Amino acid sequence: METTVVEGERKDFEPVTINILINKDEQSTISALVFDLEDIKKLRQIGICGILTGTLPSASQQNTFLSIPLRLMVEEVLWLHFNGYCHLRPLNGPISQNVVDTIKTRAEDLYTTSIARIEFLYELQRQYKREEHLKKLEKLGLLNKNVKEGQEDNLNSKLLESSLFVQTSNASSILQDFSMQLDDKFIINWLISNSSSWNNYLLFKSLKDQKYILAPGSRFGGKFIAYPGDPLRYHSHLTVQNAIDYYNEPIDMLSLIRGSRLGTTVKKLWVVGGVKGDIEEEPSTEVDSTSKEKNGRVSFFSIEWAAFG
Amino acid sequence: MAKGSRQYSLRYKYPLPIHPIDDLPPLILHNPISWAYWIYKYIRSSNNVKDKIHVDIIGNRYPRILVKDDVQMLYLWDNGFFGTGQLSRSEPTWKSRTEARLDADDSIAADKSQLTLEKVTQRRRLQRLEFKKMREQLENQLLQLRRSGGSKEQEYALLEREREALRDFKAQQSFHDELDNVATDEGQINGGENEISVREEDSELIDGNGNIKQLEALELMPVEAIFLTFALPVLDIDMSSLFTRLHAYSSGDIEYKNIHNLMIQYVSYHHYRSHGWCVRSGIKFGCDYLLYKRGPPFQHAEFCIVTMDAHTTKDYTWYSSIARVCGGARKTLVLCYVERLISEEKVMALLNKRDYAGIFSSYKINEVTYKRWVPGKNRD
């Protein structure tokens, strides 16, 4: 497994930034988004793949290949947080007002920076295009010393200027200094209480510990699907069900039958799991999540059709 | 049980085990005698089945409803495809399959060219088993005879029968030795259920007369049993005994929450049956029912039915896995939401009055189809 991470490596891991779209006014689940491509690469190296959700500008009429932002499952965020792999950036609300206020107070600064940045990018392009042009002329044997300096530039500058590319960047320069009004702990507790269940996280963690890479699984009839390696290269092995109560919740037989039937055709085992332990109640906002993590032990069963009967 | 094609269409002539009166004489308008005869026949005739079908209900917390009589099993299958053979995929055919497997049917055995090496071996083993069994019986009888002080003549007769059995057995063995050669030459050895070698375990299949015992019963779903009791008077049990039996072993008195599931399952079953569908268990596809237009021998099921309380909401993964299974089998998934129109107390009151029709008509059917929708396939 190439994404193995040992404890020591974490020191070399510069935490990635996860943007949490959180709106305190509404009871609402949360989107965790990553906009920085380098961060996305780093996450992939530790087996957190997420789902790309944005339009890919170069192939904008399909949904198979998408681009930033990368959207993460809540369980992925919790795991990254508890392992020290991420900072959380709240976009707390009313979001748009905060962003707009920030922009307004820093207007001149932002303006100057953006002008400088754009001019810098233009200049890079101009240089590149000039060089390309000269190379072309040289190749065609049309290059002479006179043309090389001022003259040619004038001829083509208008054309060149209009062909300069204006890029809409992915990552924000405005939000860099966005004031963090909420601490990570608050956001984590919010995440835990507003979406999914704590036990689902424990299932996730246990599978992650067993080197599986997980993805949202509802289309396949599960909470997660689990891959033995990067989904780009390996088939998924498991359809993992939502955690059930270890002691009191019977396995739904019809679901088991369906899951096994599906599993036979797509070569995935149907996995059902739950957490045994003393604490049964939902973690409140004050629960120290890390200590609770150690309390439960996850029990999984993998089920498939016996190929007869 | 080979069926000719004509027999086949006659066999499933009736869609329900209650038949219409369809043997009335022709009515000739200008002949009053024909009228009289017709009226006589009409009065004498009845829709009822001649003998109600006997059911045994076994099990405790999970009752199971069985029909054990061969003729009655077949009747329920042929007239509306009710029940499932416990040792078969649907129609109870275990006995005939097993007879074929063990070559107990002489007409099949006589066809030498059909025999395979394994079958010969099987049958030899089986016959040895049969012989051993018979000898054991005769020996027991002899023992009984001696204990009860029977005559020498009687004892002699028994011994003679044993010798005769031995002679028969030997003769069969040499006959099969010849067949062995035939089969070996042909060298045909097939897999599959019918080709499994006879096992020691098969000895328990043979009864005292050397025939194969019927181990299979036809099992009715609880809703089928209710239908064949409440809606159609077919089974030899009355509704309240059946209903009580289905809920025996519930702790204490029957509470509404204990009967709710059966109520909505039955209402849904009755709904589809009463509009002409052949409704069978959908467990193979992880749903409640499969709907056949006429019955399994005629076409595949087109619909999967999932029955649920109208207020039910489940995790999305639940719906999506059902939809994938049904979609994979090219069947349309119908979510049948059953809505209770009266209070729980009223249902219980009706139950106390044994007013089952009152109960069942107090639930309403609401249906939706649920289909995965692929944007790319629905653009024009």
Place this chain on the structure above:
Amino acid sequence: MKGTANPQKVKDEAIDSDLDDDEIVQDWSEVAKLAHTNNAAALIPKRGEKDYEPDGTDIQKLLLHQAQKAMFDTLSHSIAGSVLKSLVKAYYIPDNHNALLPHPKGNFMQTMGRMNSNGQFTLSFHEFVYLAERGTVSPYILVPNSDGSKKLEIPLSIQDLYALFKSQQDLDKFAIYAQLKRLGFIVMETKDNSYDKSSIYPPTLSHNKILRFNSTYQSIIAPFKIWRTSLFNHLVYNSLGLLTSKYTTSPQIYETLNKLVPYTKAPKTLEELRISRFNVLQSTTTNNTNLLSLTFNVWKPQTNFKKKSPGLPDYQVAVYNKNDNNVKFPTYKDFQNIFNNLDYKFEFLNYSRQDEISWEDVSFTNGVPTNTYLSNLKSKAQQKKSSDNDNNTKKKKKRALKTFPPHVQQLRRLKAGYRSFLLAIMDDGIISFVKIAEEDFGSENVWYVPTATTNNINSRASNKIKNNNHGNGDRKTRTTIVEKSKI
């Protein structure tokens, strides 16, 4: 749509993978080639199937490295934006939560955007983000400088735009919007009032209006109340009443059986649709606060789309986030509420027709019949012509259901159902669609009638037996579906 790379191959693959989305094989080397960015990605050899599991071999590591590289190269080379000469600037207006385009240009204007009251071209927030992501417009915000003497133009990033979403729900809706838009669908929010809405329902469904349907009203209302009849029925419903009645045909037996269980009858004709809407409006008890609602109107991709008067949508979409603890998967009540609020091209109205229905003939726009509305439009002639053409091509393609044998029609009705909507499910970035359709098995009978009984005299001559001739096409025995007329 504007012509960025639009390779048929990627499109086809996208569609195929939707067909069986079990394991979307994301071969980024394919899309990398198309992204007209020269780079190593394009040189990656076409790789085979996915492997079962990592086995520690170098070749596997290499293949994984290449696959990841192809993906990340594509992502880093595929940037949103446009060259200066075709730059379309879009300015975010915080107060309106939309974007203003002083110099709009591009094909997108056919299906997106609208003029505000000042005659300025604006994009809704979803349109704005969608077009910025694909590089069709460039997002900016205008803010005053410190002394307020002039406005400064600050470029926004994609990340900034996402920070401007009003809520999580809004972000989910956008994701679904974008998913449909990328495939060419035309999508408008139901709450968008910038275009003339068409409706299948007359503008004021007053009691007076409904009286016009009075003749049919009673006969249609009756089945909706069927359960009451049934409650009465059960008094005589006693184990088929074999003691008191005799049945000479199987249909008689079935007809007795199917009186027991009441069912919801789906509206099947235009009149029934309108009457059911009337009934819904009459019963004002529905508490809509927590119910699922319709978010989008969707039209299939088309070239002659009229933004101002799009007519009835082809689909209507509701959005559901499955990981939101505070929302449950819809119950039947939620479905029913949606069905009652649907207003689109109800395709089932064609079931009983030989030809395709003309939606202009049966709908209303801006309070008048759509045909009248269209003839009032300046572009009337053109409009009529193009929509006629559209209809003609459709007619050629589709064979009317009515021309099929009755048993085939019946099966198709049952499989497709009646009023329907699309439920879009968001699962942490993965979107699936489900079509939920109202179904009505209670109105269809499929029982098998042996031919042997046809000579017999019906003992219940008073029963009007209407032979609908729904043969089931069985090879050996003709099946007839007999439906007793409801009284």
Place this chain on the structure above:
Amino acid sequence: MSAVYNRSEIEELVRNNLLQFHLWTEVTVATETLSWKESNIRLLTGRPPHKLSNDDEDVMTEYVLPVEMSQYKTSYLTLEFLDKIFDNLCPENTKRLTLAIINDDGTTVFYFVYKGIHKPKKN
């Protein structure tokens, strides 16, 4: 003092099913019992007529747990129950348990249950 539900009927049913429908051999009801919520649970053991999975090396003895399922009653198969079965009724290192689900529609269906996470068949 609560009633102990008799499971011999379903044990016999599953035995017949394995023996006479699926033609297993050496099918017997095991002697070890687990007392579980008013029932005494016993497994069946037996040998199928051929390998049940390509991943198996050869025909092996299977451990079969009969459980009931109904149209209208909830199941009693909890995770705790399965753990207890593995811990108390299966020999150590048992690869898998075969679940025999006896439905009240007359069918008995069989599923493999592996403790923990297991990989799917390669072929």
